[in-house]
Amino acid sequence: MAYILTAIMSGGIAAILALFAGETWGQIFFSYVIYGHLGIATLAVAQMAANLFDRRGDPQD
Structure with a gap:
């Protein structure tokens, strides 16, 4: 939806x-x-970057 x-x-x-x-x-x-x-591409890149940074801080991985 976003x-x-x-x-x-x-x-x-x-x-x-215009x-x-x-x-x-x-x-x-x-x-x-x-x-x-x-706009969709920017949101997708931001989502992937957020997931990458979120996983980086998880000590269980």
């Missing part, structure tokens, strides 16, 4: 900024899709 919300929020902000900048509808949609996927 991945979907991150995609919607980051893509939505990029689309709104809309205010006066871009065409294609560019607005492109910004929404591209930055939505970048």
Whole structure:
């Protein structure tokens, strides 16, 4: 669920900024899709890093 919300929020902000900048509808949609996927990728990398750092502190492993 967090991945979907991150995609919607980051893509939505990029689309709104493109809309205010006066871009065409294609560019607005492109910004929404591209930055939505970048938001998902950022969240995935952060999740993997958090899991790595969390495991590193566990003395049982």
